[in-house]
Amino acid sequence: MLRRSCIFVCIVAFFGCSASASARTFATSLVTAKAPRGTLGQDAGIDVAGGRYVRMTASGAIALAAYGVCPHSVGPNGCAAAIAFGREAPNAPAGALVVAFVDASKHQVTSWAMVGDAAFVVIPARATRMILRINGATGREHGRFRVAADAVMAATNSTGVGVSAAGVHRFVSQRQVATSAAFTRAAAQHLLRRFGFSDTPANVSSVYLQGPSVWLAAQLNPASIEDSALSNYEQAMPEYTGTPSDDNVPTTVERRIVQREISSNRQLLEKVTLHWLEHFSVSEDKVNDIGAMAHYEDTVRADALGNFAQLVTDVSKEPAMLYWLDNNYNNGSNPSGTPPNQNFGRELMQIYTIGETQLNQDGSVATDANGNPIPNYGQPDVDAMALALTGFQVYTPDPEPTGVDPRSTDVVSFNPNAHATGPFTIVNTQIIDPGDATIVDKCVSMLAHLPTTAPFQVTELLQRFVTEDPSPGYISRMSAVWTANEDSPNQIGNVIAAMATDPEFYTSQHSMVKEPIEIAADSIRALGGATANPVTSSVPNPLDQILSDDGSMAESHYFPPSVFSFYRPGQKESLITNSELLSRWSDNVNVSNAAQVTSTCSTCGINLSLANLAPMTPSGVTQYLLDALVDGGSPELQSLVQNYLTGNPKGYSGAIWLVLSSPEYEVN
């Protein structure tokens, strides 16, 4: 069967053996005794008889060579010196490669070894699992680390251990030492695609020439960026057409936000706004009030680069949030009666501010004297927070104003008679009750100033914009910036600036998967396109495919599928599925169909004029498209596209479809 043959092929490639026959022999020899010589890239395999060894290098490559019990008296070419047992880990510095063994009976890590170059490590007889990881600062169990490999071993008897089906869970990220590399054009593409929605080759070159700090400085001050074309477009749009609660009928406001992402010059603002919308994950499915959703979106945008506590406070008082997490008409005034709804009280802490367990400033999980994580809150804190936040009520004035922007129709008021009486003890802090709506400000401020909030928020930001596995050092640096700006009105913007200018940002290229909105918006922006005005154009807006897709290409910003938004930070690869690929290939047709060189596609809904391609050769067109869409692309993709264009010199649509449907385009 295909899978089996792949395993053998992998063994061959891995160990450098030349024939499948010897691969079979080698593989069988695993479960007997000796390990043959072999090569592991640059590393030699194990050449010892009778012992259980793992050969590791600083790059994390491992060969599990053989098994058996190793007497400690064997010299350095045999077993390593005895490793420390017990729960106390050796002092392993940040970035060190550590192997941890999980004991069968305790299901806990009972032994550790720090692994240096070419070290040998003995596998304890009782170990059922071996975890290779790069350490966080503490080197302890539950510490934040990057797992390099994880193997479950089946204990067969007291003298040996077989290896069960296991394999790579994670790979060692290329831990490049941050250098002060020059800001290359590729770095400019990276910056614009991560902190915006990509851009045309001409604009990329412009940012490259002016340097990142000029672009960032402007983008961090969105009011300074002219955006009149977008404003004119928006002012022509009627408000709130469509059925608010039907997610198959995108409303004008939903189209508007996607239009901003594609057309606004304030790219950073839109990208960060998207982050916060995914962070709060409010869904119109339950809110059922499109005006409230638009109002909430505007509030998020206004605060997106500002102060975090202010952002959370403002969102907490939005009608959409009050509906979403049941804090509307949540009554806490009767201390001996039915308790209030705890949904918002819990999620405010768990998802929006401090998270479940305490973190160290480098993002690693803090542990107590027994090595267990420390919860940030317990049920009593949820009880108290829920009580503290009671009293808010949303109502629509009667008579309802007509001819007025529906977003401003709902009024949020605070009813002291529905409010529980403080003070409230929450997370070991006593909150004095002001008896008015500023109780939210006080609770949020308290949460925002807890030390654990900085690494929690910073890690989520890094996972969204930079890498799903940020290093402890990166998290520490950003946590310091976050904390230093705790009371600054530009807190988030300053953290973004630090993230985008950190050397580790520039070593994270091509490391993340695009989410659906990036797949769609990047293609249009990179090719210099614009969507047709849905007001004046009778053609269905192709962006509707993002808004109305029920499946894997759905990312209607007002309909996140769950409190975990569209994907969990750190698990973006779950977006790549069979269904998503089929949707994407199909959706790509809409974009590529619009690519016209000599005329405008009147039925496409996108204006994508590529007149500059007309005089180019197939090679030139190939290079242009690949530069715009995939930063140059691989030789295979280049030859695929160029071959196609050579046979179809006017086949710009087909060429664009091929690039957009390639695996490389899936990557950010």
Place this chain on the structure above:
Amino acid sequence: MVFSRRRFLCGATAMGLSMPLFMRALEAQAAATNTILVVVELNGGNDFFNTIVPMTQYGPYNDLRSNIALTQSQLAATMFDPNISTPANQASEYAFHPTMTAFRSLWSAGKLAVLAGVGLPPTAYGNTDHEQARYAWSTGTIDSFDLSPTGWVGAAFDQIGQTGTLPAMIALDNDSPTIMLATTGSPLVINQNIGGFSTNVGSSLSSSDGKARIGGLNSNDAYALASMPAEFARATASETEEYVGTVQSILSKESLSNYPTTYAFDPPSTTTSYSTVKTQLQQVARVLLSGATSRAFWVSQGGYDTHSDQISNQGPLLGEMSEGVSQFYQYMQQANPAIAQNIVIMTISDFGRRPNSNSTAGTDHGTSTVSFVLGANVVGGLYGSYPSLTALDGNGNVAVPVDFRNQISDVCQAIGADPSLIVGQTYPKLGFI
């Protein structure tokens, strides 16, 4: 983060990247059984006490949640005793939610196991938080996040081995679920978009030409990509092309024309809205009846996080779930008894909810809940124990008499996997299978 495609690993080593790679067992560690597992995930945390109402504790039940308590007359038709043979009109100790009449029938047929009081240990951190609890139920561990490389269904199939015309695991959803993360293969993800595959790009690229060209790229193992995510996308794309034709023909209505049934099952159709658990189970039926050898399916139903308005939300969900599961079970028995014999359907849910209701007529996150297991080989009955509603813990929550890993362990054994390698220890069998 899992880049676990078999081709991905081959491709990666061909790239010459120094990547850890462990030798895999050359023989299956465990002997696969014929069991076909269907996991039904109830997202949000299903309230235990309105799903199975304790008539023997009705007083405390009503006191704790008078604004959402179900009345005795509402529950009359769905009452049951632990003794399955006790007729309905004499059963008095427990009651299913009134909408679960389908489960009440299956109970009296002796094919429904009710696992009472199952959940995360109260000392496990995050036991009442969606993210951690859901992760625990998916992986069979209470480790810190991301320590486990696999979901428990995935880990089971890593042991058993994955062979056949389609992947062993199939998820009816938009994204890959954590529960099916594995290292020797990934689940096939089916939603309505698998029915459409258009590569017609106006006049410049024909459908077949586009497929052929991009197909060549996707199946090129030597496609030397510097990016791991791109390689993962390539491997997935290649696999997609391998399977899409098979899946499309399975999901067409015509594939079921050979299986007439006298049972009033919702007629399968080609409208591919996968939003309800009933429709998802219909697709599972199609796949099984087509002869595919896939052996694990995952479907889900959302909306159980009933912080408010529980009465209007939970009942319809439970009704749809129990009807859908029951219809699927009975349909398969009519259509293909040999396959139906092997099917085991089980529910899981993040956690239960608090015994007391809140002022918005809902309930907040709590501890233990109830799971259901159904199948021809399932020994029907009440397992675990119904916790006391008067002896609550310091947080006002009930005890958790059955560790969630016990349920997972028993099901792993039914599939043919060694549970101790997945949940870390061997649990005494509860006895439902």
